[in-house]
Amino acid sequence: MVSHEKPADDSGSLHALPIDDHSALLVVDMQYDFLPGGALPVTDGDALLEPIAAYIRYFANKGGRVLFSQDWHPEGHHSFASVHPGKNPGDPIDTPGLGPILWPDHCVQKSPGAQIHPDLPLELGMAIIRKGYHLTIDSYSAFLENDHTTKTGLAGLLRDLKIEKLFVCGLALDYCCYYSALDAKEFGFDVYFLKSLTRGIDLPPGNIAQAIETMQNRGIHLID
Ligand code: VGL
Ligand code: ZN
Numbered sequence: 001m002v003s004h005e006k007p008a009d010d011s012g013s014l015h016a017l018p019i020d021d022h023s024a025l026l027v028v029d030m031q032y033d034f035l036p037g038g039a040l041p042v043t044d045g046d047a048l049l050e051p052i053a054a055y056i057r058y059f060a061n062k063g064g065r066v067l068f069s070q071d072w073h074p075e076g077h078h079s080f081a082s083v084h085p086g087k088n089p090g091d092p093i094d095t096p097g098l099g100p101i102l103w104p105d106h107c108v109q110k111s112p113g114a115q116i117h118p119d120l121p122l123e124l125g126m127a128i129i130r131k132g133y134h135l136t137i138d139s140y141s142a143f144l145e146n147d148h149t150t151k152t153g154l155a156g157l158l159r160d161l162k163i164e165k166l167f168v169c170g171l172a173l174d175y176c177c178y179y180s181a182l183d184a185k186e187f188g189f190d191v192y193f194l195k196s197l198t199r200g201i202d203l204p205p206g207n208i209a210q211a212i213e214t215m216q217n218r219g220i221h222l223i224d
Helices: 045-061 154-160 173-186 207-217
Strands: 023-028 065-071 127-131 165-171 190-199 221-223
Touching: 023 045, 023 173, 045 065, 045 165, 045 190, 065 173, 165 173, 173 190, 173 207, 207 221
Parallel strands: 023 065, 023 165, 065 127, 165 190, 190 221
Antiparallel strands: none
16 A cells, blocks of 8 residues: 655655755656657656756756756667567566566657657756667666666766755656666665656556555655
């Protein structure tokens, strides 16, 4: 069961968070393919464009660093159901580095669907972390690929900048945002999950509730 009570350490609303020059905002995978009309659309994902754009400006104004992640798969990526004969998107897969499920072809490198939506102020981002570019390994987290070993370099970058607090928003709540938040916590950052600035896929059903419960248990601040 997921508790709907506020966790004891909840640090309050979006605009009461301790943002300073040791803070970074990770805007996860706000790409056309994850928005309605895209290849792997997250319901209501487009409702995030305006509030995330506003939050990026607010955050940068407070002296925080802004980074984007970008799902960036080569054609024929092994996370795509289309490369597994007889398989469909949503089917389970348990090959190391992939799964738990297969996806439609999405965020293919240089395709329009892989573009980060230009309504976001990309110019305020100091870096774009690409992930999922190894043909046989998926990468939900912006820190570690799904083999749990291969680093993207994001942890080192944040440490070099003396970042202590990482704020996470974007798509999708129960995949790339979730795994990025868990890894950030593992790497020692104080993690603020901006729940109202995310939307989830919820595959398999119940996945969103489980992700939220796990984050609460790991000491990630969930901000509504
Ligand atoms: C994502 C599934 C596959 C995400 C990326 O950005 O959450 N989900 N690739
Ligand atoms: Zn992907």
